[in-house]
Amino acid sequence: MGRELNIGILGLGVVGTGVARILLEEGNLLTERTGVNFSLKTAVDLDWDRERGLNLKGVNTTTDYNELVNDPKIDIVVETIGGIEPAFSFVMQALAARKHVVTANKALIAIKGRELFRQAQKYGVELLFEASVGGGIPIIKSLKEGLVANKILSIYGIVNGTSNYILTRMHQDELDFEEALGEAQAKGFAEADPTLDVGGGDAAHKLTVLASLASGGFVNFQAIPVEGIEELTTLDINFAKRFGYVIKLLAICRFNGKKIDLRVHPTLVPGDHLLAAVNNELNAIFVTGNFVGDTMFYGPGAGQLPTASAIVSDLVDLSRNFLRKADDASFTRIINPEKSIELFSLGEISNRYYLRLFTLDQPGILSKISGVLGKYQVSISSMVQLETHGEKNYVPIVLLTHEAPERAMFKALSEISKFDFVRPDILRLRLFK
Amino acid sequence: MGRELNIGILGLGVVGTGVARILLEEGNLLTERTGVNFSLKTAVDLDWDRERGLNLKGVNTTTDYNELVNDPKIDIVVETIGGIEPAFSFVMQALAARKHVVTANKALIAIKGRELFRQAQKYGVELLFEASVGGGIPIIKSLKEGLVANKILSIYGIVNGTSNYILTRMHQDELDFEEALGEAQAKGFAEADPTLDVGGGDAAHKLTVLASLASGGFVNFQAIPVEGIEELTTLDINFAKRFGYVIKLLAICRFNGKKIDLRVHPTLVPGDHLLAAVNNELNAIFVTGNFVGDTMFYGPGAGQLPTASAIVSDLVDLSRNFLRKADDASFTRIINPEKSIELFSLGEISNRYYLRLFTLDQPGILSKISGVLGKYQVSISSMVQLETHGEKNYVPIVLLTHEAPERAMFKALSEISKFDFVRPDILRLRLFK
Numbered sequence: 027m028g029r030e031l032n033i034g035i036l037g038l039g040v041v042g043t044g045v046a047r048i049l050l051e052e053g054n055l056l057t058e059r060t061g062v063n064f065s066l067k068t069a070v071d072l073d074w075d076r077e078r079g080l081n082l083k084g085v086n087t088t089t090d091y092n093e094l095v096n097d098p099k100i101d102i103v104v105e106t107i108g109g110i111e112p113a114f115s116f117v118m119q120a121l122a123a124r125k126h127v128v129t130a131n132k133a134l135i136a137i138k139g140r141e142l143f144r145q146a147q148k149y150g151v152e153l154l155f156e157a158s159v160g161g162g163i164p165i166i167k168s169l170k171e172g173l174v175a176n177k178i179l180s181i182y183g184i185v186n187g188t189s190n191y192i193l194t195r196m197h198q199d200e201l202d203f204e205e206a207l208g209e210a211q212a213k214g215f216a217e218a219d220p221t222l223d224v225g226g227g228d229a230a231h232k233l234t235v236l237a238s239l240a241s242g243g244f245v246n247f248q249a250i251p252v253e254g255i256e257e258l259t260t261l262d263i264n265f266a267k268r269f270g271y272v273i274k275l276l277a278i279c280r281f282n283g284k285k286i287d288l289r290v291h292p293t294l295v296p297g298d299h300l301l302a303a304v305n306n307e308l309n310a311i312f313v314t315g316n317f318v319g320d321t322m323f324y325g326p327g328a329g330q331l332p333t334a335s336a337i338v339s340d341l342v343d344l345s346r347n348f349l350r351k352a353d354d355a356s357f358t359r360i361i362n363p364e365k366s367i368e369l370f371s372l373g374e375i376s377n378r379y380y381l382r383l384f385t386l387d388q389p390g391i392l393s394k395i396s397g398v399l400g401k402y403q404v405s406i407s408s409m410v411q412l413e414t415h416g417e418k419n420y421v422p423i424v425l426l427t428h429e430a431p432e433r434a435m436f437k438a439l440s441e442i443s444k445f446d447f448v449r450p451d452i453l454r455l456r457l458f459k
Numbered sequence: 460m461g462r463e464l465n466i467g468i469l470g471l472g473v474v475g476t477g478v479a480r481i482l483l484e485e486g487n488l489l490t491e492r493t494g495v496n497f498s499l500k501t502a503v504d505l506d507w508d509r510e511r512g513l514n515l516k517g518v519n520t521t522t523d524y525n526e527l528v529n530d531p532k533i534d535i536v537v538e539t540i541g542g543i544e545p546a547f548s549f550v551m552q553a554l555a556a557r558k559h560v561v562t563a564n565k566a567l568i569a570i571k572g573r574e575l576f577r578q579a580q581k582y583g584v585e586l587l588f589e590a591s592v593g594g595g596i597p598i599i600k601s602l603k604e605g606l607v608a609n610k611i612l613s614i615y616g617i618v619n620g621t622s623n624y625i626l627t628r629m630h631q632d633e634l635d636f637e638e639a640l641g642e643a644q645a646k647g648f649a650e651a652d653p654t655l656d657v658g659g660g661d662a663a664h665k666l667t668v669l670a671s672l673a674s675g676g677f678v679n680f681q682a683i684p685v686e687g688i689e690e691l692t693t694l695d696i697n698f699a700k701r702f703g704y705v706i707k708l709l710a711i712c713r714f715n716g717k718k719i720d721l722r723v724h725p726t727l728v729p730g731d732h733l734l735a736a737v738n739n740e741l742n743a744i745f746v747t748g749n750f751v752g753d754t755m756f757y758g759p760g761a762g763q764l765p766t767a768s769a770i771v772s773d774l775v776d777l778s779r780n781f782l783r784k785a786d787d788a789s790f791t792r793i794i795n796p797e798k799s800i801e802l803f804s805l806g807e808i809s810n811r812y813y814l815r816l817f818t819l820d821q822p823g824i825l826s827k828i829s830g831v832l833g834k835y836q837v838s839i840s841s842m843v844q845l846e847t848h849g850e851k852n853y854v855p856i857v858l859l860t861h862e863a864p865e866r867a868m869f870k871a872l873s874e875i876s877k878f879d880f881v882r883p884d885i886l887r888l889r890l891f892k
Contacts (some may be wrong), residue, residue, distance in 0.1 A: 031512075038751055041694055044750075046506070048608050048750060052608065055610065056607070056608070058503070059607055059675070060607070084749075120877045137891070139794070140796045140865065141795075142797075143794060143796040143861070144796045147796070153526070156605070160575070162606075162748075162751035162754065163751075163753065163754055164600075164601045164604070164605025164606065165598075166595075166599065166603070167600065167601070167604060167605050168597045171600060171602070171604075171768075171775065171776065172589075172597025172600050172772050173479050173595075173768065173772070174489070174492055174493070174767055174771070174772050175485065175489070175595065175768045175771035175772060175775070177488065180890070188545075199474070207807060218527050226710070232606075237800075238794050238800075239794060240650040241700050241798075242492070242794060242795055242798055242800075243795055243796075243798030243799055243800040244794060244796060244798075245793065245800045245802060246802065247594075247799075249802050250802075251805045256887055257884075258886070259886075260833070261815070261855060261887070262813075262857075262886060264814065265481070265813075265843060265855075265857040266813065268843065269813075269841060269848055271813075271890070271891075273888065276891070280498045282803065284801065285801045285802065286800055286801070286802055287802070288802055288803075289804040289805070291888070292888050293889050293890065293891050294813050294888055295756045295891040295892060296891060298549065298736075299891065300733075300736055300757065301891075303731075303733055303736045304733070308753075310618060316594075316762040316768060317477075317481060317595070317765065317768040318595035318740075318757065318758060318759065318764070318765045318768040318769075319527075319595065319758065319759045319762070319764075319765055320757075320758060320759070321595065321596055321756075321757060321758035321759075322755070322756075322757035323754075323756060323757075324733060324754060324755035324756075324757070325751060325752065325754035325755065326751065326753070326754075329752070330751040331749045331751070331752075332750065332752055334750060335606065335608045335609055335748065335750040336605075336751075338607070338608035339604060339605050339606070339607050341602065341609060342510065342607045342608070346779075348538055350602045360578060360673055361572070361671050361672060361675060361676065361677060362676055363572075363573045363574075363576040363577045363580070363673055363677060364676075365674075365676030365677075366677040367670075367671075367674045367675075367679075367716065367719060368717065368719070369678060369679065369682050369683075369717045369719055369720070369721055370715065370718050370719065370720040370721075372684045372722070375720050375886040380695075380699065380702075380704075380727050382695055383699065408702060410495075410698060410701065413569065422694060423697075424695075424698045428703060432843045443726060446623070451690075453690055453691070453692075453695060453700070455695070455699075455706065455724070455725050455726065456724055456726050456727070457726065457729040458615070458646070458704075458709070458726050458727060458732065458734075459728060
């Protein structure tokens with residue numbers, strides 16, 4: 027069974043409920059991967075009437091934070107209230123009670139990070155915040171561990187999903203700002219008061235967290251120049267497009283010697299840059315390090331389960347503190363050399379196909395080829411036959427098919443290759459799905 | 460000074476030299492970030508005549524592996540020989556001598572992973588391999604730690620830089636396969652014998668590593684169906700383009716209940732998918748987890764310093780084993796609350812700008828506006844003035860500028876906004892650089 031880690035969740039809203047769900051439903055997977063038993067012991071919330079779709083039997087559900095912070099058995103407090111107060115006071119208390127804290131709260135880290143880190147150091151505990159930027163994207167871990175050998179030269183982040191959704195809709199479908207905002211609100215991406223999202227404040231919170239990690243000290247959130255996307259019109263989107271650019275709200279961090287350039291503002295990104303292809307509510311953080319060069323981390327920047335996924339990764343990181351012996355280490359445990367993994371054979375799977383063949387330019391050939399495909403239930407979705415391509419008497423025929431079993435395609439191709447009007451160099455590719 | 464960690468490098472080729480360089484030149488940064496002193500103690504190579512651009516004073520340089528493996532002071536062996544033998548025998552010996560091992564060797568993990576992991580478990584040491592897939596991209600850490608809460612549903616990887624470079628050149632510039640391969644070789648992306656790259660074998664090695672991490676057990680490299688890109692012609696690239704697709708060599712891992720579908724083959728990727736925008740020699744791994752949803756990790760898949768960056772991140776991970784007290788923990792240490800970070804003010808930096816203004820449709824207006832910009836040394840790179848946009852008497856003018864200081868642009872705009880023929884809603888955006 028391994029060591030038991032007792033967890034309390036502070037705030038069982040959307041994200042807190044996601045964390046509870048993963049802990050309750052995926053406990054076995056986490057134990058297999060880490061050797062630690064993650065036990066949800068206490069959940070604090072003011073509203074216990076709401077239906078959360080969780081089976082909380084065995085969990086102490088309370089409205090009293092003291093039941094959590096004063097419980098000596100609790101190892102870790104997950105803070106999912108959001109906002110500065112009362113989250114700040116509660117986290118300070120939890121740290122003082124020598125409990126590790128995991129939070130998704132970017133405003134809290136951006137504005138109160140220095141005080142919180144001092145408190146964590148004073149009491150010898152950890153404060154982790156993977157979920158505070160980029161939702162489920164492991165960008166915090168990548169900056170502090172994966173790219174630890176690098177001086178970070180620059181970060182360009184699309185870190186506010188609401189703004190990116192609005193800009194995408196303006197760009198792709200020529201909606202104006204108000205229409206796109208309304209749509210984002212209807213889809214649940216935007217708050218009733220969208221000021222923090224479209225005004226750039228949320229992106230500035232996240233930039234503060236990223237820049238602090240990259241620079242190794244807390245940067246001053248208040249000093250960041252911030253411009254939002256409220257003044258953009260369809261006219262501007264279209265002019266930018268005409269010049270070859272896509273407008274994105276970027277959180278920018280650039281190092282230049284000893285000083286650092288931090289800004290949040292709408293930015294014209296060249297159409298062929300990877301950031302220009304990050305659409306809808308998705309996030310991406312483009313990081314350049316002195317050794318690694320350019321990297322990008324892409325994924326969902328918000329949402330219940332992506333955010334909970336990031337919080338649970340912090341819980342797993344903390345669990346390593348409890349693993350002393352190397353043979354218990356989660357690093358080695360993640361692949362079990364004694365576990366056997368069964369592979370599908372290629373014959374068992376289905377794909378869509380691209381077929382390219384050269385045939386003699388004779389009548390009736392297409393019907394013969396499509397006849398063979400039809401015999402094996404491979405149906406054609408699209409086809410091109412060119413009159414000539416300068417290849418003697420042979421002309422290329424290209425087909426895209428609907429999904430079909432590999433076995434069926436194999437048999438059909440064997441039969442087609444026997445036609446004397448087909449050249450032997452048949453090419454069969456597969457389509458992405 | 461903290462704890463000292465003694466490191467030996469086995470194979471001072473391109474990548475090994477990169478690791479040595481980072482350890483020798485960035486020791487202070489690593490110590491600041493981790494509290495551990497990373498000391499390069501021994502380097503083993505058969506060739507000590509080559510100029511490596513390193514100052515190896517104080518490092519034991521030897522041709523005898525026994526001097527490394529039998530030295531009780533060595534904590535970690537970095538294996539950068541490549542290939543199966545003698546790397547495999549040497550790593551087995553190092554693990555038996557209870558030394559942690561860090562390797563960039565994907566073939567070794569793919570083919571000998573099970574034996575190596577058993578050996579590591581037997582002797583209670585770690586075997587880390589971040590650099591084996593995706594070069595500098597922290598994809599291994601992201602799979603085993605960042606996404607640890609997730610069941611991995613699928614992985615689609617562009618993991619061979621040579622093939623991706625060739626396909627990009629075929630797609631963008633209509634080079635044929637042989638021309639593009641020649642160019643890749645000339646640029647140093649492709650080996651003299653490119654079979655492993657263009658034939659898909661290298662991608663299959665990396666897929667084996669990724670799929671083993673995702674499934675939690677070693678998958679059988681030999682059972683993976685592999686097709687390369689050698690048979691693709693410009694004709695196929697163009698047909699795919701015509702249908703809206705880009706052809707990429709993908710390493711594919713898909714879970715379907717208990718079994719796993721592994722393949723390497725050229726694949727038609729929809730033109731608007733993010734993987735279609737991963738060009739040249741760059742790599743990307745598109746990972747879908749049951750909670751996190753779709754994520755993508757992008758960056759350089761090879762190269763001396765990106766690969767060395769990944770190896771050093773493994774060294775830092777191992778150093779955490781030596782940190783027992785929470786107040787020494789590298790997690791907390793990565794941001795120092797007492798360190799002050801100085802920000803540039805917006806006036807100190809320069810940008811390129813997009814300016815959109817509405818002016819009355821009168822003669823001489825453009826010259827007045829460009830006159831003000833010129834006065835502050837803001838020069839125009841591109842301009843559009845439309846005849847009308849349905850806005851009463853006002854017409855839009857849009858300008859892109861060359862780089863200019865923020866202060867100059869601010870002053871120019873203040874002056875322009877005072878013209879009575881300019882509407883007050885001037886929009887100033889910045890361009891990405």
